Amino acid sequence: MRGSCRDALLFLARKGELPIIPSRVRTWWHKGEEIDIVAIDDTGEKPKLLLVEAKWSKVSSSEARRILDRLRAKASLLPVDKAEFTYVIAVRSVEDNLELLGDEMLITVDTIDSISREAC
Numbered sequence: 001m002r003g004s005c006r007d008a009l010l011f012l013a014r015k016g017e018l019p020i021i022p023s024r025v026r027t028w029w030h031k032g033e034e035i036d037i038v039a040i041d042d043t044g045e046k047p048k049l050l051l052v053e054a055k056w057s058k059v060s061s062s063e064a065r066r067i068l069d070r071l072r073a074k075a076s077l078l079p080v081d082k083a084e085f086t087y088v089i090a091v092r093s094v095e096d097n098l099e100l101l102g103d104e105m106l107i108t109v110d111t112i113d114s115i116s117r118e119a120c
Contacts, residue, residue: 005054005090006037008107013039019086020048033074037088047083051075052107054090061098064089068104 006025012018022039037052053071071087090107100106 005052005107008090009037009039009050009052009088018050019084020050022050028078030077033077035071035074035078036090038078047080048086049075049078049080049083050086050088052088052090056092058092058095060095064091064094064098064106 009018010022010025013021018039020039020041021043022041023043024040026038026040028035028038035051036054037050039050039052041048041050051071051074053067055067059067067089068087071089072085075085075087086103086105088105088107093108094106098106
């Protein structure tokens with residue numbers, strides 16, 4: 001899922017459908033904490049980061065909220081100053097209605113599959 005999600009993010013960035021155009025994309029680990037995908041746009045005055053947690057499973061909106069909240073907590077561990085963050089959860093699906101905050105995005109497996117077909 002992580003590789004497919006990374007490809008989908010790069011495709012969406014090229015289409016202008018993400019808040020950043022990443023110059024680097026990687027996985028991040030620190031003292032047992034991991035962020036599946038960190039996409040970085042450091043071309044401006046202030047770095048912009050897109051942080052992604054990828055799951056294969058179908059999740060409830062409360063599980064999705066917990067995942068996004070943990071992603072926010074992990075962001076505080078990143079060695080960057082004054083960055084703008086966008087938090088993304090990539091899942092098979094969300095069982096019920098998930099309310100996203102302004103700096104959050106949801107990507108589903110259907111979206112990734114659709115992008116894969118469009119990119120080919």
